[in-house]
Amino acid sequence: MTKxxxxxxxxxxxxxxxxxxxxxSSQPTAIVFWHSMSDEAGVLVEKFVKDFNDTIxxxxxxxxxxxxxxxxxxxTTKLNSVLTAETYDQLPDxxxxxATGKVAYFNSGRAYTLDDALKADAAYDxxxxxPITLNNWEFSGTKLGMPFAAxxxxxxYNKTMLDAAGVKAPETFQDIIDISAKLPEKTxxxxxxxxxxxxxxxxxxxxWLGQLGSDMVNNKNGSEAMATELACIENGALAAFLTQWKAxxxxxxLRNVAGTTDQFVAGQLAILTTSSSNxxxxxxxxxxxxxxGTGYYPKVTPEAHFGATVSGSCLVxxxxxxxARKAAAWELVKYLASPQVQAEFAAATGYVPVNAGAQxxxxxxxxxxxxxxxxxxxxxxxxxxxxxxxxxxxxxxxxYYAIQDNIAMMLDEGLSVEETVETMAEELGGLLRQYExxxx
Amino acid sequence: xxGVRQRSKLVGVLVQVxxxxxxxxxxxxxxxxxxxxxxxxxxxxxxxxxxxxxxFAYTQNxxxxxxxxxxxxxxxxxxxxxxxxxTVRLLFAVLAAFAFAFYNxxxxxALFLVILATMMLPGDxxxxxxxxxxxxxxxxxxxxxxxxxxxxxxxxxxxxxxxFLTFPRDLRDAGFIDGCGDLRFLATILLPITKPVLVTLxxxxxxxxxxxxxxxxxxxxxxxxxxIQVGITMITSFEDTNYHLVLAGVTLSLLPSFLLFLIxxxxxxxxxxxxxxxx
Numbered sequence: 001m002t003k004x005x006x007x008x009x010x011x012x013x014x015x016x017x018x019x020x021x022x023x024x025s026s027q028p029t030a031i032v033f034w035h036s037m038s039d040e041a042g043v044l045v046e047k048f049v050k051d052f053n054d055t056i057x058x059x060x061x062x063x064x065x066x067x068x069x070x071x072x073x074x075x076t077t078k079l080n081s082v083l084t085a086e087t088y089d090q091l092p093d094x095x096x097x098x099a100t101g102k103v104a105y106f107n108s109g110r111a112y113t114l115d116d117a118l119k120a121d122a123a124y125d126x127x128x129x130x131p132i133t134l135n136n137w138e139f140s141g142t143k144l145g146m147p148f149a150a151x152x153x154x155x156x157y158n159k160t161m162l163d164a165a166g167v168k169a170p171e172t173f174q175d176i177i178d179i180s181a182k183l184p185e186k187t188x189x190x191x192x193x194x195x196x197x198x199x200x201x202x203x204x205x206x207x208w209l210g211q212l213g214s215d216m217v218n219n220k221n222g223s224e225a226m227a228t229e230l231a232c233i234e235n236g237a238l239a240a241f242l243t244q245w246k247a248x249x250x251x252x253x254l255r256n257v258a259g260t261t262d263q264f265v266a267g268q269l270a271i272l273t274t275s276s277s278n279x280x281x282x283x284x285x286x287x288x289x290x291x292x293g294t295g296y297y298p299k300v301t302p303e304a305h306f307g308a309t310v311s312g313s314c315l316v317x318x319x320x321x322x323x324a325r326k327a328a329a330w331e332l333v334k335y336l337a338s339p340q341v342q343a344e345f346a347a348a349t350g351y352v353p354v355n356a357g358a359q360x361x362x363x364x365x366x367x368x369x370x371x372x373x374x375x376x377x378x379x380x381x382x383x384x385x386x387x388x389x390x391x392x393x394x395x396x397x398x399x400y401y402a403i404q405d406n407i408a409m410m411l412d413e414g415l416s417v418e419e420t421v422e423t424m425a426e427e428l429g430g431l432l433r434q435y436e437x438x439x440x
Numbered sequence: 441x442x443g444v445r446q447r448s449k450l451v452g453v454l455v456q457v458x459x460x461x462x463x464x465x466x467x468x469x470x471x472x473x474x475x476x477x478x479x480x481x482x483x484x485x486x487x488x489x490x491x492x493x494x495x496f497a498y499t500q501n502x503x504x505x506x507x508x509x510x511x512x513x514x515x516x517x518x519x520x521x522x523x524x525x526x527t528v529r530l531l532f533a534v535l536a537a538f539a540f541a542f543y544n545x546x547x548x549x550a551l552f553l554v555i556l557a558t559m560m561l562p563g564d565x566x567x568x569x570x571x572x573x574x575x576x577x578x579x580x581x582x583x584x585x586x587x588x589x590x591x592x593x594x595x596x597x598x599x600x601x602x603x604f605l606t607f608p609r610d611l612r613d614a615g616f617i618d619g620c621g622d623l624r625f626l627a628t629i630l631l632p633i634t635k636p637v638l639v640t641l642x643x644x645x646x647x648x649x650x651x652x653x654x655x656x657x658x659x660x661x662x663x664x665x666x667x668i669q670v671g672i673t674m675i676t677s678f679e680d681t682n683y684h685l686v687l688a689g690v691t692l693s694l695l696p697s698f699l700l701f702l703i704x705x706x707x708x709x710x711x712x713x714x715x716x717x718x719x
Contacts, residue, residue, distance in 0.1 A: 032661075039677035043508065068666075070657045070673055077567070078658050085572040090580065090661065 028061040029328040031093035034069040034078075036313065041149070041349045042068060045096075048345075052335050062328040064094075072098035072313060083108050091318045093329040096148060098313040099136075099392060105316050106139050112319040114143040117330045129337065131386045133354045137314040140224060145314035146333045147354040149345070151277040152297075152384070153207060153308040154376050158270050159293035161193075169295045172302050173244045176271060180253030187267045196271040196298075197259030200245065200407050202391050202400045203309065204273070207297055210388035211304035212237045217432065222392035228436045233425045242410065242417045244300050249411045256411050261285065273297060275311075276377035277350040283371060294373040296380050307384030309391075312351065352377040394435035402427050470694075476687035477501055484683050501688035505675055508685070511692055513664065514671040519696065520583050521656065521667065522649035525590035526642055532592050533641070537600035538626055542612070552601075559594045567658065574659055585659045586667070590649055596641050603637045604630065639707040647697045668693045 037045040049066040057063055069075040079101055082090045088110055097105060105111055114137070118126055126134070133147035157169055165182040168175075180195035187193055198204065206216050214237030217227035232238040248254040264272040265285045279294065286292055297308040315336060317329045335341060339357030343364035346353045358364050359378065368375045393399045406427065410420040476484070478493035478501070505511065539545075540552055570589050579585030607630065615625050631638065653669040660666060672689040676682050 037677070038674045039682060041677060042674055065662075067661060067663055068670075068674055070654075070670060074654060074657055074673075077654065081568050081571040081658055084568045085575050087572075087575045087580075090575065 028057075028063050029324045030063050030065065031325055031328045031332065033064050033066045033094045033096075033332060034075060034092040035066060035096040036069060036072045036075045036098070037096065037149070038068065038071070041345070041351075044345060044348055048336060048341055049332075052332060056331060056335055060328070060331060062331060064328075064332055067092070069095075072096075073100050076101035076104060079108075080104050083110075088320075091320065093318060093320055093325055094332055095316050095318065096313050097145060097316050099311075099390070101316075102137070102139055102144065105144060106142070108318070110319050111144065112317040112326055112329070114145055114317075114333075117317065117326075117333070118143070120326075121330060124334065128339070128355050128357050130352075130354050130356060130381050132310055132381055132384050132388065133312070133352075135386050136310050136312070136389065138223075145316035146337045148313055148315045148336055149349075150310050150312040150352045150354050150381070151275050151350070152310045152352060152377055152381060153204070153273055154276045154380060155295045155298055156264065156272045156274065156278070156282060157293040157295060158264070158267065158290050160290035161267065161270050162293070163291075169293055170271065170298055171296070171306075172299045172304075173248050174302070176298060177248055177251040177253045179270065180251060183270055189266075191266065191268050193268055193270065194255045195253040195269075196248070196273075197255040197257060197263065197269055198273055199256055199258050199404050200241075201404050202393070202396070203311075205241070205403055206391045207308040207388075208241050208300050208304075209237050210309060210385070211297075211299055211307060212240055212301070213305070213385075214238075215389070216391050217393055220387075221389040223389045226436065226439070227391075227393050228432055230425060230429050230432070233421065238424065239417055239421050241300050242407070242420055245407065246410065246417060256408055265289070271298075276352055279371070279373050279377075280350045283373070292373055294376040296376065305383075305385050307380060307388055309388050310352075310381065310384070311390055346374070350374075352381055356382070393432065394439060395431045398431050399428060402431060473687050474691050474694075476683060477691040479684055479687075481682075481684050501684045502692065505685050505688040505692065509671040509674045509689065511668065511671055511689065514666050514668040515693070515696070517583070517665060518650055518656075518667040518669070518693075521586045521652075522646050524583060525587035525649045526645045528587070528591045529593045529596055529645055530638065530642060533596035533600050534626070534631070534638075536597045537604055538622075538630070540597075540601045541604035541607075542622075555594050555597060559598070567654070570655075571658055580659055581661050581665055583665075586656045586665075587649075589655065590645075593645065596645060599641060600634070600637065603634050607633070635707055639704045643700055643704055646700060650693075650697055 033049060035042075035045050046066055049064050053063055069078055075095070076097070079091075079095070079097075082088070083104065091110060095101075095105075118124060129147060130150070133150045134143060136150075137143060137145045137147060155169075159169075161183065162169060162179065165179065165184070167179045167182055170176045170179055176196050183193055183195055185193060200208070202216075206221065209216050209232050214235050215221045215231040218229050218231045219225040219227050221227070221231075230238075245254070249256060259269050259272050261272065261274070261278065261282060263269045265282070267290065276294075282292060296306045299306060315333045317326065317333060319326065337355055339353070339355045339361050340363075342353035342355040343358035343361035345351055346358060347363050347367040353359075353364065403424070406420055406424045409415060410417070472491070475491065475493050478496050478498050479490075480494070480498060480500070483490060483494055536555075540548065566589075574580065574585045574588065577585070577588075579588060611629065612625060615629055620629070651669060652667065653673075656667040657670050672686060672693065675685045675689055
């Protein structure tokens with residue numbers, strides 16, 4: 001059996017070698033793209049890459065192979081393994097990275113950063129990319145990667161219910177208190193109705209502190225270096241937030257538990273704050289039961305800025321020590337951040353386009369025309385202060401629960417704002433210090 | 441007064457009830473998961489949640505999952521890796537256990553302890569070192585690379601040694617007198633007798649390898665070499681978990697393990713030495 005297969009195999013290899021040498025003169029640049037997009041987004045990314053290969057790729061002799069590398073954290077584990085093993089030939093040319101891989105990429109020694117690429121291609125207008133999404137991928141003053149998938153938190157409200165109560169969509173915590181007084185007590189099914197239900201934790205509290213112009217922790221919310229202390233105590237931002245939060249709770253407008261989309265869909269909740277990427281699924285779940293309204297993330301006080309932090313992922317490039325490959329990688333990155341691709345991506349997934357030009361693309365305009373709800377995340381991104389950054393802390397889990405527990409305790413046991421600020425400063429600050437000492 | 445027989449009967453019933461209850465608790469997530477594979481997305485978001493799917497004829501989830509991910513190819517990859525890894529692992533384990541059970545040599549105890557000590561190392565700590573080794577061996581993106589780290593398993597070796605130790609020495613001596621050498625003794629007497637243990641270890645090991653996720657993901661770089669568990673993560677995403685599709689994928693991925701269990705089930709509880717030394 002083996003005897004018969006071997007000659008056939010050898011012949012095949014020789015043919016292959018012949019074919020390759022014949023092609024060598026006009027060989028296209030082959031690059032590898034690792035991504036972590038699964039579900040519909042995964043299907044779409046594969047399609048974008050195919051489109052690229054069929055158009056720009058064909059024209060510029062580039063072929064891209066897209067490979068799914070598991071979820072972001074798995075892909076980061078893989079990146080770390082490759083870097084530790086120093087098997088640099090295994091690195092991709094372009095990689096889809098979230099915050100978990102930022103530091104590893106920065107320290108890899110093989111980074112071909114967005115800044116490098118921009119230097120090489122002066123013609124590219126980086127101004128078309130939303131500044132806040134761009135800022136998310138800046139580290140120690142270097143733009144590491146091109147934003148690709150961005151989502152932000154916005155407010156959803158039951159427009160039918162608010163209209164019936166004769167009130168407008170809220171903008172501030174005080175508005176929510178006012179609205180609460182006018183809502184019906186029970187739904188048609190006899191379920192209790194509450195105006196707003198949410199728990200402050202690391203990401204949500206970061207939004208409200210950011211609106212007040214304050215970071216939660218130092219080193220720009222831990223994005224520049226390890227966060228070692230709180231940055232919201234002395235400036236009074238935490239106290240200001242807690243005061244408003246308590247007022248909302250005491251007025252009966254707030255339930256201090258995580259409100260769910262199911263409660264919102266069932267009409268038990270008038271206002272829900274969650275990721276903008278839920279628009280599509282919420283529209284589906286609600287069907288025609290009521291009109292879905294979207295608005296900016298509610299503000300702590302009228303003086304605060306509108307806005308919420310951005311999360312998502314970016315595209316980074318690796319230096320494979322081959323100029324043709326670097327140029328090819330940059331072509332792919334430009335393509336994936338182009339208005340057309342970003343508009344299509346947003347329309348299908350609910351991500352916010354990172355390219356401002358997406359607004360002019362018919363696919364996006366049609367979407368916004370059909371569902372005006374999609375317009376909100378994009379315009380909120382545009383007005384969110386660019387210095388607002390999501391929080392990265394070492395003891396992420398403990399930190400998250402300490403915020404939640406301390407605020408719940410304030411409300412349940414009627415502690416004063418001052419007392420709560422004090423215990424939070426002590427407990428959260430302690431967590432950061434402990435982590436710093438253990439990871440020096 | 442309750443008679444002794446009555447009391448032991450009562451204890452027996454209680455034990456049965458407790459075992460049944462425990463069994464139900466263990467099987468519940470599996471049954472719930474399989475039922476979930478037949479539910480539509482709308483049924484999943486229904487409140488209060490339902491246990492029974494609306495209809496078992498609803499196969500859209502399976503069709504969607506199969507359309508989105510090449511489960512057959514990935515299943516084949518997993519099958520090859522799990523079979524290869526498990527077979528070689530058992531082979532090594534049998535030989536090592538045989539030596540530790542029947543031979544006497546220097547440092548036997550120390551060596552055995554060294555092997556046991558490897559059981560204390562959490563797999564995650566070896567991830568990067570193993571990656572380094574496998575990549576230097578040039579085995580990235582190969583079945584061998586995915587399976588090679590499972591070729592030697594301390595647990596299997598330990599279990600087999602314990603089982604070999606219970607083997608009556610007299611039987612081995614009897615074999616020797618009749619001119620039966622070590623290999624023949626191993627192949628024709630010892631292994632058939634320890635078949636239940638071997639089968640149990642095979643099934644357990646196969647399922648572990650079938651379920652492996654991070655390692656196969658690490659050492660493969662192309663879409664064609666992915667395993668079935670990686671395929672399942674392809675249908676879920678951070679923004680939308682798609683429980684109905686995931687459970688359809690999980691149900692599909694459970695089939696081989698389930699079939700393996702069914703085929704080998706009657707081997708899992710047999711005591712072949714019973715009666716071998718009668719008289």
